[in-house]
Amino acid sequence: MPTLKPLLLAGGHSSRMGARKELLRVVGDIPLFVHLLLILHEACPESDEVFLSLRHPHSLKAIENDPHITAVTNHQMILKHGAITFPVHVVYDGPGVPIEHDSTGIGPAAGLLAGHYQDESAHWLVVACDYPFISVAALSQLRRDWTEPVICFENRDGFWEPLLSIWSPEALRALKENIQNGILGPSAVVKRLRGKTIRPREEKWIFNVNTPADLELASNMEAKPQASS
Numbered sequence: 001m002p003t004l005k006p007l008l009l010a011g012g013h014s015s016r017m018g019a020r021k022e023l024l025r026v027v028g029d030i031p032l033f034v035h036l037l038l039i040l041h042e043a044c045p046e047s048d049e050v051f052l053s054l055r056h057p058h059s060l061k062a063i064e065n066d067p068h069i070t071a072v073t074n075h076q077m078i079l080k081h082g083a084i085t086f087p088v089h090v091v092y093d094g095p096g097v098p099i100e101h102d103s104t105g106i107g108p109a110a111g112l113l114a115g116h117y118q119d120e121s122a123h124w125l126v127v128a129c130d131y132p133f134i135s136v137a138a139l140s141q142l143r144r145d146w147t148e149p150v151i152c153f154e155n156r157d158g159f160w161e162p163l164l165s166i167w168s169p170e171a172l173r174a175l176k177e178n179i180q181n182g183i184l185g186p187s188a189v190v191k192r193l194r195g196k197t198i199r200p201r202e203e204k205w206i207f208n209v210n211t212p213a214d215l216e217l218a219s220n221m222e223a224k225p226q227a228s229s
Contacts, residue, residue, distance in 0.1 A: 001146050002123040002168075005047050006040035008033065009111040009163060010129040011055035011093050016211045022129040023062055026209065026218050030081070032129055034068050037079055041086050043139035044125050049087040050079075051118065053111035056092060091118055106184045108163055109175055116172040124172070128163035130209045132218055138205040141198070142166055149174075150195035153206050160197050161206050162186035171195065 010022035010033055017024075022033035033052070040050045054060060057074050064072040069088075071078040077088050093110035108128060115124050125142070127134055142151055142165065152165035163186065167175075175189045190197065200206050209218050 001143055003046050004044050004125040004143070004166065005051060005115070005119060005122045006044040006125045006127075007051045007053060007111070007115045008036050008040055008127055008129060009053050009108050011053050011059070011105075011111045011114075012108065012129075017209070017215070020059075020062065021209060024132075024209070024215060026132040026215070026222055030068065031066060032132055033063060034066065034079065034081065035132070036127055036129060036134065037088060038081055038084065039134060039136055039139070040125065040127060041079075041084070043136045043143075049089045051089045051091055051115055051124075053091050053093070053114050055105070055110075060090060089118070091115060106179055109179055109184055109186055112167060112172060112175060112186060113179070116167075116169070116176070120172075121169055123169070124167045126163055126165045126167060131161075131164060131206060132209055133204045133207050133221070134164060135202075135205055138164070138200055138202070141201060145196065145198050147196045149193050150190055152190060152195065152197055153200050154197040155206055156199075156203060160187050160190055161208075162190055164206060 023031050025031055027035045037050050063069060068079055068081055069077050070080060075090050079086055079088050091114040093114055125139060145151060146166055149168040150171035153161040155161060171189055171193055174193055175186060178188055207218060209215050
């Protein structure tokens with residue numbers, strides 16, 4: 001297993017939700033971005049910092065106003081939750097995005113490329129901000145089952161979850177090539193490279209929150225007693 005860098009993707013438009021998903025409170029009484037940064041920090045102890053991908057520096061304002069966040073610059077901040085304190089490195093969409101897509105964006109691929117351009121030799125442990133129930137145990141399963149060049153979860157219907165994943169430099173280079181050829185979806189890289197897909201031990205881990213109805217369902221799921229993961 002290579003050394004990993006952890007990356008939280010929070011640069012989406014959230015158009016179906018109508019509100020920024022990373023700011024929603026689903027698990028406990030903290031925003032999703034705080035909850036998921038804590039998960040990534042614990043799941044990736046070899047990394048000195050956790051990376052957070054945002055669409056634009058303007059997106060940082062709502063995040064820096066959260067009481068868990070201090071010492072903010074455009075690219076660096078400190079997250080503190082209880083006795084846990086660690087640095088968060090903020091990256092933004094832009095590197096590797098063809099000029100014709102600058103105004104419309106290329107979806108989550110932009111966040112993956114932003115991480116890749118921070119360190120083109122790194123393997124990245126990736127979580128998108130709309131998976132409230134992803135756990136350290138889930139990310140440990142990805143690490144344990146890792147095979148080059150990319151691994152991700154697969155849901156019960158056979159659809160891949162390329163934003164709950166580990167990406168190698170080879171896979172990220174392939175993503176960049178695909179984008180240059182107008183192929184924007186990260187799943188296309190998993191298919192092209194015959195990446196490994198695995199079923200999660202718990203289906204709840206990969207529950208995805210995209211709409212207000214999903215959020216209501218997630219809130220009901222969170223309210224029910226669960227075995228610890």
